[in-house]
Amino acid sequence: LGAAVRPAHAQIPPDIAHAADYERHAIHHVEAQAWQHIQGGSDQGLTLAHNRAAFDQLRLLPQPLAQLQQAHTRCTLLGQPLHCPLLLAPVAYQQLVHPAGELATIQAAMALQTGMVVSTLSSHTLEAIAATADQATQELGQGAPRWFQLYLQPDRQHSLQLVRRAEAAGYTALVWTVDASIKRSGFPLPPGVEAANLRGMPSTQHTSALQGPILFGTPLARQAPTWDDLRWLRDQTRLPLVVKGILSAAQAQQAVALGADALIVSNHGGRVLDGVVSPLEVLPAIAQAVGPTVPLLLDSGVRHGTDVVKALALGAHAVLIGRPQLHALATAGMLGVAHLLHLLRAELELAMAQLGCASVEAITPQVLWQPAASK
Numbered sequence: 516l517g518a519a520v521r522p523a524h525a526q527i528p529p530d531i532a533h534a535a536d537y538e539r540h541a542i543h544h545v546e547a548q549a550w551q552h553i554q555g556g557s558d559q560g561l562t563l564a565h566n567r568a569a570f571d572q573l574r575l576l577p578q579p580l581a582q583l584q585q586a587h588t589r590c591t592l593l594g595q596p597l598h599c600p601l602l603l604a605p606v607a608y609q610q611l612v613h614p615a616g617e618l619a620t621i622q623a624a625m626a627l628q629t630g631m632v633v634s635t636l637s638s639h640t641l642e643a644i645a646a647t648a649d650q651a652t653q654e655l656g657q658g659a660p661r662w663f664q665l666y667l668q669p670d671r672q673h674s675l676q677l678v679r680r681a682e683a684a685g686y687t688a689l690v691w692t693v694d695a696s697i698k699r700s701g702f703p704l705p706p707g708v709e710a711a712n713l714r715g716m717p718s719t720q721h722t723s724a725l726q727g728p729i730l731f732g733t734p735l736a737r738q739a740p741t742w743d744d745l746r747w748l749r750d751q752t753r754l755p756l757v758v759k760g761i762l763s764a765a766q767a768q769q770a771v772a773l774g775a776d777a778l779i780v781s782n783h784g785g786r787v788l789d790g791v792v793s794p795l796e797v798l799p800a801i802a803q804a805v806g807p808t809v810p811l812l813l814d815s816g817v818r819h820g821t822d823v824v825k826a827l828a829l830g831a832h833a834v835l836i837g838r839p840q841l842h843a844l845a846t847a848g849m850l851g852v853a854h855l856l857h858l859l860r861a862e863l864e865l866a867m868a869q870l871g872c873a874s875v876e877a878i879t880p881q882v883l884w885q886p887a888a889s890k
């Protein structure tokens with residue numbers, strides 16, 4: 516039997532110097548089964564490892580002596596101002612790692628002016644999370660965009676209810692995740708943790724475990740969303756629509772043609788199909804295919820400020836982080852998430868300064884070392 520799970524610290528542990536340090540601490544604050552669920556990649560974990568390798572193999576090229584007097588990290592996505600091109604990715608069931616769950620995460624996000632995408636599978640209701648964000652924004656006199664991530668439900672009326680609730684609660688974009696409607700998930704939720712938004716709806720397909728290898732012919736395969744659902748969803752709401760889980764230029768063009776306002780290039784953190792290409796590898800082709808006017812976000816493997824720079828250099832407008840927010844939440848609650856976001860921003864600013872970039876627009880492919888081009 517492992518050691519007892521520790522509650523979150525009331526203070527930030529003194530030995531955390533980088534955002535990535537939270538992972539080392541978090542393991543002591545999360546039940547073993549939940550830890551496995553959070554950390555794991557699908558099957559052999561090839562894609563999980565590959566996501567990191569794709570970042571690590573890129574080399575940066577510093578530009579000393581640049582003018583940095585007016586330097587800043589501000590940017591705009593879908594007309595919404597961001598302090599920095601970094602958002603919190605939708606991550607389900609945050610009460611698995613801390614009793615305050617998403618309420619703590621969104622307080623930290625608002626305090627650090629960081630956008631947050633709230634999952635359909637949040638353990639607090641989307642309304643409670645929105646109310647917490649509103650209150651934090653009012654108290655702090657500052658905030659950030661909050662978007663709602665939608666998993667389509669087998670019954671369109673239920674999907675529509677979620678959209679209307681998100682609109683009513685003041686979410687400013689809808690993120691439709693398309694890459695995880697068919698996936699294995701055998702993780703049994705512990706007592707006290709539930710999909711708070713889906714009370715009263717039948718249990719959804721993406722959470723129900725496949726009992727064996729048979730998929731075709733089952734309701735899971737029959738009810739899986741298709742491109743027609745994008746057409747339908749586009750007609751249902753005036754909120755900006757972001758499609759999450761795009762991995763090719765052709766998919767990107769199709770999504771935009773059907774009304775997507777922005778795309779998230781993602782392989783779901785290596786949690787769905789193992790052996791999948793990494794978002795960073797396909798990003799340049801996607802950026803070229805959709806052109807500069809379609810906001811491109813990227814996630815899967817972002818762990819450091821230099822990763823943000825690498826993604827932006829290859830064509831992303833912003834990135835999202837998934838697991839790290841749970842690591843920080845488990846370790847030190849709201850304070851941990853706020854500190855994590857602060858560290859990532861500090862790392863990003865330091866990298867930009869050393870690369871001679873006074874704004875995020877200045878982050879171009881030239882910050883990457885290219886052997887053939889270097890003299």
Ligand code: FNR
Nearest residue numbers: 553604605606607634692783784815816836837838
């Ligand atoms: C996720 N992700 C996810 N995505 C989504 O659209 N809806 C969701 O409810 C969830 N839930 C979820 C739970 C857990 C435990 C993890 C780790 C991830 C995927 C998430 O939004 C994001 O794509 C990845 O986490 C990004 O990869 P990194 O940053 O974790 O490497």
